[in-house]
Amino acid sequence: MFFAVAKRYLVLFPVFVFVTVIIFTVIVPCSHPKDVMGYLHEIPVMLVGLGMFFKGFERLRKKYIIENIPTSKIRSVAMGLTEVAGTAQNKYPLYSPITRTGCVYYRFLVEKENKGNKGNTYWTVINQGESTNYFYIEDNTGKILVDPDGAEIILPPDYKYTELSGESAPGARKRYTEWYIRPGDAVYVLGTVKKFNDGIDSHREKLIERLRLLKSDSEMMKHVDTDKDGNVSPAEWDTARLNVEKNLLEEELAENKFDDDILIGKSEISRDFVISDRSEKDIAWELDFKGYFMVISGFLVAILVFASFLSRTGILRGGPLIPWEILYKRC
Amino acid sequence: MGAAILFLVAVGLIVVGVVIYLIGVYNQLVHIKINIDKSWANIEVLEKQRYDEIPKLVKVCEGYMKYESETLEKIIAARTRFLGAKTPAEMASADTNLSGALKTLFAVSERYPDLKANDNFKQLQDRVSYLENQIADRREYYNDSVAIYNTRIKQIPDVFIARFLNYQPDEMYDIPDTEKASPDINFNFPK
Structure with a gap:
């Protein structure tokens, strides 16, 4: 803030130097x-x-x-x-x-x-x-x-x-x-x-955070594994990801995010x-x-x-x- | 000699002050004038958005309101009239006409439950109502800008610079008395 104001008045600096030089070379010696x-x-x-x-x-x-x-x-x-x-x-x-x-x-x-x-x-x-x-x-x-x-x-x-x-x-x-x-x-x-x-950035961050939480929750991941074969296939993960994003969007729209x-x-x-x-x-x-x-x-x-x-x-x-x-x- | 220098510097500083002050007044008047143009343009942006929504609204209603062709035609006519408006007075008149026609449409739509339940119609109705509120706010802002300008150009010392710039009082966004009457809505509820 101080520097922003000082920069505006920087133009006065050469004037100050000029006046000072004149004073100290012409007037002060006498x-x-x-x-x-x-x-x-x-x-x-x-x-x-x-x-x-x-x-x-x-x-x-x-x-x-x-x-x-x-x-x-x-x-x-x-x-x-x-x-x-x-x-x-x-x-x-x-x-x-x-x-x-x-x-x-x-x-x-x-x-x-x-x-x-x-x-x-x-x-x-x-x-x-x-x-x-x-x-x-x-x-x-x-x-x-x-x-x-x-x-x-x-x-x-x-x-x-x-x-x-x-x-x-x-x-x-x-x-x-x-x-x-x-x-x-x-x-x-x-x-x-x-x-x-x-708004867009925070939506992206929230989505990543929710997906991270989902991955770390073994109970929730069991729901993602819809065919119960013990593995989450790419298709199952895509469906889960879409559901998470849909829920997030609904929440954000409700809050006018x-x-x-x-x-x-x-x-x-x-x-x-x-x-x-x-x-x-x-x-x-x-x-x-x-x-x-x-x-x-x-x-x-x-x-x-x-x-x-x-x-x-x-x-x-x-x-x-x-x-x-x-x-x-x-x- | 010294007194003369001191006097000249003091007068010089006063002259610089007066010049800065007058430049300030000039810049303010230009700024206020541009602000009026900007606020007018900002109304037009929203009017254009509302104007673009009307054909979509009419299209959605057409399928349901077969017996309300007169209402729909009024909206189309009001929209066309709006397109031809140039001055604030003309635009205020055309705008009131269009808003009245839209209000009639929304009131009449109450008679058509299927239409009321249509998602597209609900969305368009909300959008048009929101735009109407925003337009009303911006009209108020425009009138405030004009009021500030009209006051400033009559005050001293602004009046001298306003005369030099040939600035004339601006027109407010006034709705004509003839347009202030409530829209004619007839409800024909089944007995």
């Missing part, structure tokens, strides 16, 4: 050593500000996509980008790793507290993960499989726990966070409906894939808020730091100068 620390902070922070500015527009774009696509009934979903809403149902049993809660999807994060040289504390991630099990989303017209792999999951944390000071060695506290969607929870999915062949020939998942061409336990309106509001916040704050950060940068180089006289060294001083 500066006071104290200013070097200023430049080292200002360039990345400026890029972060610009990144927030552009990322904010991406958030707003996603918000409009969510608002502009009507919600489909699951019974009649068409191939391509689709929005559905309903309740989550398990396809396979699943339990979250920290709280052992029965769920259809989970994500967890374990962090460890560290102490810095100056006595400050910070948290580092020591373990994290998420489930990739398929699950169903069901509305009043039917249900459809969801493959959560690669989705942007918008969920509030369901469990948060920070160890108390005495629970572990000093400076080695752990913090646990878990997110999950339980069966029956309301779910919103924006994703791409596509063909899925797992072949409805699983389509699913909602990630697309090769569209980057819009959202799963959330919130309503469409709430998600749109959150994206709207975050989008405008990132655009405005990114703009302000970039301009303020650029002003400090210009002041440091002496181009802007009397401008603001951000005292970065304060970050390294103990209060």
Whole structure:
């Protein structure tokens, strides 16, 4: 996930290298050593500000996509980008790793507290993960499989726990966070409906498994040996095999197993894939808020730091100068 | 000098932001418009499937419903009318006509126990009913898409870009009032 996002912004890397080379070959040699620390902070922070500015527009774009696509009934979903809403149902049993809660999807994060040289504390991630099990989303017209792999999951944390000071060695506290969607929870999915062949594959696997069980059961094999000569002839085996397959087909049809020939998942061409336990309106509001916040704050950060940068180089006289060294001083 | 550079960079960033925003609005309008075309095409896919099932249904019924030739002819006529429909309004009208004729057929089929017991008929009836439900869902989806589009092209700032693109309000899939009447079904149960 991190690498997928990083790859998208890889295009900024040459710009970063170019700007850094210019700064350190043209401006820094003439500066006071104290200013070097200023430049080292200002360039990345400026890029972060610009990144927030552009990322904010991406958030707003996603918000409009969510608002502009009507919600489909699951019974009649068409191939391509689709929005559905309903309740989550398990396809396979699943339990979250920290709280052992029965769920259809989970994500967890374990962090460890560290102490810095100056006595400050910070948290580092020591373990994290998420489930990739398929699950169903069901509305009043039917249900459809969801493959959560690669989705942007918008969920509030369901469990948060920070160890108390005495629970572990000093400076080695752990913090646990878990997110999950339980069966029956309301779910919103924006994703791409596509063909899925797992239904056929699982049928084949089940058939092989049943035939294997039949072969290993001597009592059952006696029924296969219809002429009771002590040997199962190829013809007798073919008849038994057909019966097993017929029974399996009947069971699958009764369970509507072949409805699983389509699913909602990630697309090769569209980057819009959202799963959330919130309503469409709430998600749109959150994206709207975050989008405008990132655009405005990114703009302000970039301009303020650029002003400090210009002041440091002496181009802007009397401008603001951000005292970065304060970050390294103990209060 | 420094203040001028700072001012130019700030203005430049604002201009970039405005341009990105306007490109976003333009792309959204195009996306919504294409979504309407797509949802219309998705209705047509199902209509075509239903259209293809009708001759099979009529063929199965013919053998049993010798005295219901008028009902069967109505279905064939409705199917032909449906083929000629082009606009959403025409299609809505032809579709209501065809759905009404099919409902009449299924209601009349109650009088023919042998037909009701026929596996082919049961299968076709289920298939046509399922397709009708799906078509109804997709019509609703189409109308939602049109409603979003018609609203967006009247909102600021979208209205300026919509005018530039010459986008006009789209037509909903409305069933004409004359077609909303219940189908005329006469049950002639033996006394």
